[in-house]
Amino acid sequence: MRERPAGRLDLRHFERRDEPLRELHPDELLVENVLLSVAPAARAVMDTDTYRPRLVVGETIPSTVIGRVLRTPSGGPAVGSLVAAFGAWEEYSILGSAQVRRLTIPAPLEHYLSVLGQNGLTAYFGLTRIGQVAPGETVVVSGAAGGVGHLAGQIARLLGARVVAITGSAEKNTVLTTQLGYDAAVNRRSATFVQDLSETVPEGIDVYFDNVAGPVTEAILPLMNRHGRIVCSGATSAYDGGAREAPGPAGLALAVITRSLRFEGFLVADFRDEWSAATTVLRDWSSSGRLVPKESVTTGLDSAPAALIDLLDGRNVGQAGVRLRPDPPHAFE
Amino acid sequence: MRERPAGRLDLRHFERRDEPLRELHPDELLVENVLLSVAPAARAVMDTDTYRPRLVVGETIPSTVIGRVLRTPSGGPAVGSLVAAFGAWEEYSILGSAQVRRLTIPAPLEHYLSVLGQNGLTAYFGLTRIGQVAPGETVVVSGAAGGVGHLAGQIARLLGARVVAITGSAEKNTVLTTQLGYDAAVNRRSATFVQDLSETVPEGIDVYFDNVAGPVTEAILPLMNRHGRIVCSGATSAYDGGAREAPGPAGLALAVITRSLRFEGFLVADFRDEWSAATTVLRDWSSSGRLVPKESVTTGLDSAPAALIDLLDGRNVGQAGVRLRPDPPHAFE
Numbered sequence: 006m007r008e009r010p011a012g013r014l015d016l017r018h019f020e021r022r023d024e025p026l027r028e029l030h031p032d033e034l035l036v037e038n039v040l041l042s043v044a045p046a047a048r049a050v051m052d053t054d055t056y057r058p059r060l061v062v063g064e065t066i067p068s069t070v071i072g073r074v075l076r077t078p079s080g081g082p083a084v085g086s087l088v089a090a091f092g093a094w095e096e097y098s099i100l101g102s103a104q105v106r107r108l109t110i111p112a113p114l115e116h117y118l119s120v121l122g123q124n125g126l127t128a129y130f131g132l133t134r135i136g137q138v139a140p141g142e143t144v145v146v147s148g149a150a151g152g153v154g155h156l157a158g159q160i161a162r163l164l165g166a167r168v169v170a171i172t173g174s175a176e177k178n179t180v181l182t183t184q185l186g187y188d189a190a191v192n193r194r195s196a197t198f199v200q201d202l203s204e205t206v207p208e209g210i211d212v213y214f215d216n217v218a219g220p221v222t223e224a225i226l227p228l229m230n231r232h233g234r235i236v237c238s239g240a241t242s243a244y245d246g247g248a249r250e251a252p253g254p255a256g257l258a259l260a261v262i263t264r265s266l267r268f269e270g271f272l273v274a275d276f277r278d279e280w281s282a283a284t285t286v287l288r289d290w291s292s293s294g295r296l297v298p299k300e301s302v303t304t305g306l307d308s309a310p311a312a313l314i315d316l317l318d319g320r321n322v323g324q325a326g327v328r329l330r331p332d333p334p335h336a337f338e
Numbered sequence: 339m340r341e342r343p344a345g346r347l348d349l350r351h352f353e354r355r356d357e358p359l360r361e362l363h364p365d366e367l368l369v370e371n372v373l374l375s376v377a378p379a380a381r382a383v384m385d386t387d388t389y390r391p392r393l394v395v396g397e398t399i400p401s402t403v404i405g406r407v408l409r410t411p412s413g414g415p416a417v418g419s420l421v422a423a424f425g426a427w428e429e430y431s432i433l434g435s436a437q438v439r440r441l442t443i444p445a446p447l448e449h450y451l452s453v454l455g456q457n458g459l460t461a462y463f464g465l466t467r468i469g470q471v472a473p474g475e476t477v478v479v480s481g482a483a484g485g486v487g488h489l490a491g492q493i494a495r496l497l498g499a500r501v502v503a504i505t506g507s508a509e510k511n512t513v514l515t516t517q518l519g520y521d522a523a524v525n526r527r528s529a530t531f532v533q534d535l536s537e538t539v540p541e542g543i544d545v546y547f548d549n550v551a552g553p554v555t556e557a558i559l560p561l562m563n564r565h566g567r568i569v570c571s572g573a574t575s576a577y578d579g580g581a582r583e584a585p586g587p588a589g590l591a592l593a594v595i596t597r598s599l600r601f602e603g604f605l606v607a608d609f610r611d612e613w614s615a616a617t618t619v620l621r622d623w624s625s626s627g628r629l630v631p632k633e634s635v636t637t638g639l640d641s642a643p644a645a646l647i648d649l650l651d652g653r654n655v656g657q658a659g660v661r662l663r664p665d666p667p668h669a670f671e
Contacts, residue, residue, distance in 0.1 A: 049592075056596045218591035232608075240591035253586025258551035258573035259382075261603035263389045268601040270594035275565075 006060050009052055014317055018051070019066075019310040029099060034081055036072035036088060036098045036105075039332065040302070042118045043312040043325035044068065044152055048244040056272060065093035066309070071108070071117050072098060073333045082107050085333070089117050094309050096329060110288050114332055119324035120156055120298040125287045126273045126280060128157035128214075131236045132164060134276060135269050136212040140165025143206050145225065148216030148241055149187065150177040151316075152324040157214045157238070158187050159296050166212070169205045171221060173319045180322050185297060199224045209233075217242045222254040229266055237270040244317070299323025339393050343384055347650055351384070352399075352643040362432060367414055369405035369421060369431045369438075372665065373635070375451045376645045376658035377401065377485055381577040389605060398426035399642070404441070404450050405431060406666045415440050418666070422450050427642050429662060439613075443621050447665055452657035453489055453631040458620045459606045459613060461490035461547075464569045465497060467609060468602050469545040473498025476539050478558065481549030481574055482520065483510040484649075485657040490547045490571070491520050492629050499545070502538045504554060506652045513655050518630060532557045542566075550575045555587040562599055570603035577650070632656025 007020040029035060047066050049055050060066070070092035074082050081102045082088055088105040092098035108114075112121055119125060131153075132138045144161040148154040149170030158181065161168045170181045170190035178190035189205040191198060202224055209230035215222060219242030222235070229235070260266060276283070290296035301321045303312050309327045316325045340353040362368060380399050382388050393399070403425035407415050414435045415421055421438040425431035441447075445454055452458060464486075465471045477494040481487040482503030491514065494501045503514045503523035511523035522538040524531060535557055542563035548555060552575030555568070562568070593599060609616070623629035634654045636645050642660045649658045 053592065055592065215591070222591075237591055237594045240595060243592060252588050253590035255585050257586035257590075258548070258555075258570055258603075259386065259388065259576060261570045261601065262573060263603070263605075265604050265608055266602070268594065269599070270591075270596070271598050272596070275598055 006051055006062055006064055006066060009060075009062060010048075011052070014048055014051075014314050016310055016314070021307060026097060027099070029076060032078050032102050034074055034078065034088070034100045034102055034105060035076040036070065036090070036092070036100055037075050037333075038070045038072040038092065038096060038098055038329050039087075040071040040114055040118055041092075041094055041306075041309060041327045041329065042069035042122075042152075043309060043316055043327060044124075045239060045241040045244050045316065047313055048317055049240075053244075065095055066313075067091065067093050069118060069123055070095075070098050071114050078102055087114070087333070089122060094306060094327075096306060110284070112288065112292070115300045115302060115324070115326060116291065116298055118326045119152060119300055120287050120291045120296060121284055123273055124152045124324060125156055125298075126276070126283055127153050127238055128160050129283050129287060130271065130273060130276045130279070131214055131238050132157060132160055132212070135271050136214060136234045136236045138164045138166050138212050142166045142211035143169065143208055144212045144214060145169045145171060145202075145206065145210050146214045146216070147171040147193070147221050148239060149181055149190065150174075150319075150322040151216055151239075151241070153238055154214075154216050155181070155185055155299055155323050156296065157216075159185055160290075161212070161214070162186050162188075163290060163295060169202075171202070171217075177319075177322050185299070193221055193224075203228060212236060214238060215240075219243060220254075223256070226254060226256060226260045229260065229264060231264045233264065233266050235266065235268040237268065241317070300326060302326045302328050304328050339384055339395055339397055339399060342393075342395060343381075347381055347384075347647050349643055349647070354640060359430060360432070362409060365411050365435050367407055367411065367421070367433045367435055367438060368409040369403065369423070369425070369433055370408050370666075371403045371405040371425065371429060371431055371662050372420075373404040373447055373451055374425075374427055374639075374642060374660045374662065375402035375455075375485075376642060376649055376660060377457075378572060378574040378577050378649065380646055381650055382573075386577075398428055399646075400424065400426050402451060402456055403428075403431050404447050411435055420447070420666070422455060427639060427660075429639060443617070445621065445625070448633045448635060448657070448659060449624065449631055451659045452485060452633055453620050453624045453629060454617055456606055457485045457657060458489055458631075459609070459616055460486050460571055461493050462616050462620060463604065463606060463609045463612070464547055464571050465490060465493055465545070468604050469547060469567045469569045471497045471499050471545050475499045475544035476502065476541055477545045477547060478502045478504060478535075478539065478543050479547045479549070480504040480526070480554050481572060482514055482523065483652075483655040484549055484572075484574070486571055487547075487549050488514070488518055488632055488656050489629065490549075492518055493623075494545070494547070495519050495521075496623060496628060502535075504535070504550075510652075510655050518632070526554055526557075536561060545569060547571060548573075552576060553587075556589070559587060559589060559593045562593065562597060564597045566597065566599050568599065568601040570601065574650070633659060635659045635661050637661050
């Protein structure tokens with residue numbers, strides 16, 4: 006980060022910098038990165054304290070990294086094996102050995118940024134543990150074409166729900182309803198959004214899986230059924246444009262009280278003990294074609310800033326990522 | 339209700355009207371009311387759809403009533419016995435037999451408006467079932483001198499928590515800390531409120547029991563601990579003054595996501611199966627003096643509007659009510 010963004014993100018906020026590798030501590034790994042994630046949270050941390058303090062100028066943009074182990078401490082993953090970790094937009098990452106997740110299930114590496122990674126787990130735990138989706142319920146997903154959203158809608162259907170997408174474009178909605186099994190989709194930029202939404206949920210909303218926060222929640226609230234659940238997964242509307250002080254949804258307290266609603270946030274780390282079991286489920290769904298991850302991957306470290314800007318402008322369906330080099334041989338331990 | 343209030347409540351919004359008793363349906367009771375509740379929700383229903391559609395002009399203000407059965411269907415409570423029900427500000431109520439709760443535990447009748455009534459159950463279920471208060475946790479209660487709040491603080495202490503009150507006056511805070519066992523109290527009208535609050539919760543807030551909603555929640559959010567719970571019990575700040583469209587708390591989504599917070603509403607009716615067990619606990623606590631209900635009871639139906647206005651102006655500690663006649667003899671079945 007060359008400059009802290011105050012509003013919309015721009016290429017001038019980034020610079021590529023070369024630095025010599027520092028010495029490794031005894032418990033650290035050196036990893037050659039193959040793939041990096043590009044996600045809305047990267048924008049948030051550029052000027053907002055989130056699950057970590059905001060970046061200072063000169064720090065590297067944090068991201069998931071998928072890479073190959075070059076050096077390893079004793080007891081660490083084998084040299085040459087593949088790991089995923091929370092690293093940054095960099096060619097090589099130095100990682101604490103406790104931080105890395107070994108990749109043992111053979112799958113396209115891109116899937117470890119999406120369905121088999123943080124986003125798949127976010128969608129899965131958000132729907133099953135926070136949303137507690139039951140068969141026959143109506144689930145609405147906002148940011149439905151995003152890295153988490155496009156998986157959440159499909160998973161909600163696999164759980165037996167009827168699923169409605171909210172995105173910012175008719176083109177994305179067409180992809181979601183024709184290719185990814187959403188039952189209906191609404192464009193939040195349409196002048197008739199509130200009415201459109203209401204018409205697509207004739208039986209009300211049981212679970213709202215929220216990736217965007219902001220004004221969309223106000224349109225959702227009057228449609229929530231008693232004992233409805235709002236799963237707070239992301240707040241992309243607040244990430245770009247200095248909107249972190251944006252007011253919360255009007256009428257929230259009264260709606261929550263009178264209809265016994267639950268509005269709940271979570272981090273994937275809250276369910277660490279269940280990651281392995283959940284990943285097995287997600288792998289079964291994706292390898293059998295019932296859960297289709299979409300990825301939009303650009304090439305080269307220099308492509309990452311523009312990929313993030315495109316993402317925030319709402320131009321992608323699915324998970325955005327950057328590929329730094331081809332898949333290494335002997336990938337899975 | 340003579341006139342729908344658009345802002346602050348005034349005596350002109352009310353009138354007393356005499357109407358002949360209508361015929362009873364076969365499953366209805368006729369009850370001579372002894373006590374009526376005066377509660378912030380009465381203001382809310384005058385211009386807002388809540389758990390019921392808002393009142394139309396000419397309707398009677400809804401309230402809890404405690405009364406003596408004058409006529410009863412076969413299988414109903416005995417003539418002369420005492421019941422509680424959701425009725426209205428009226429001398430006599432006609433009630434469906436399924437609606438009434440028989441009062442069988444001998445106690446001062448005022449307690450059935452507070453600790454043994456709706457408010458005691460609201461505080462109890464809010465803390466135990468929604469807030470899931472654990473010993474050693476820090477609980478903050480807003481509207482802490484109100485009908486629900488003054489019980490919630492005491493119950494939270496009985497559950498082993500450290501309890502901090504928020505009210506709108508230093509006088510009320512003195513009552514709460516010297517008579518009702520609150521560990522500390524903060525005045526939300528003080529210029530140093532945010533700092534005062536922060537200093538009273540050095541270990542952060544685990545449970546916020548919210549009776550007021552609005553700006554206080556914004557001061558609370560940065561102090562909430564990971565996995566904190568916000569119990570949405572009331573929204574008095576939105577009841578008077580046409581503020582039902584007031585924006586929700588700024589920064590809510592980001593706080594909820596990054597600290598895995600839960601923001602949850604409930605109705606006492608959600609826990610109907612547990613009313614009896616909970617009432618036994620509340621009776622034990624109150625009869626042994628560990629839980630001290632405070633009541634502020636005026637006399638005569640005509641005193642009800644002014645009592646509600648006083649309540650909304652924040653002049654009471656404890657439960658407000660109106661007594662229509664002395665306790666009847668042979669009160670408990």
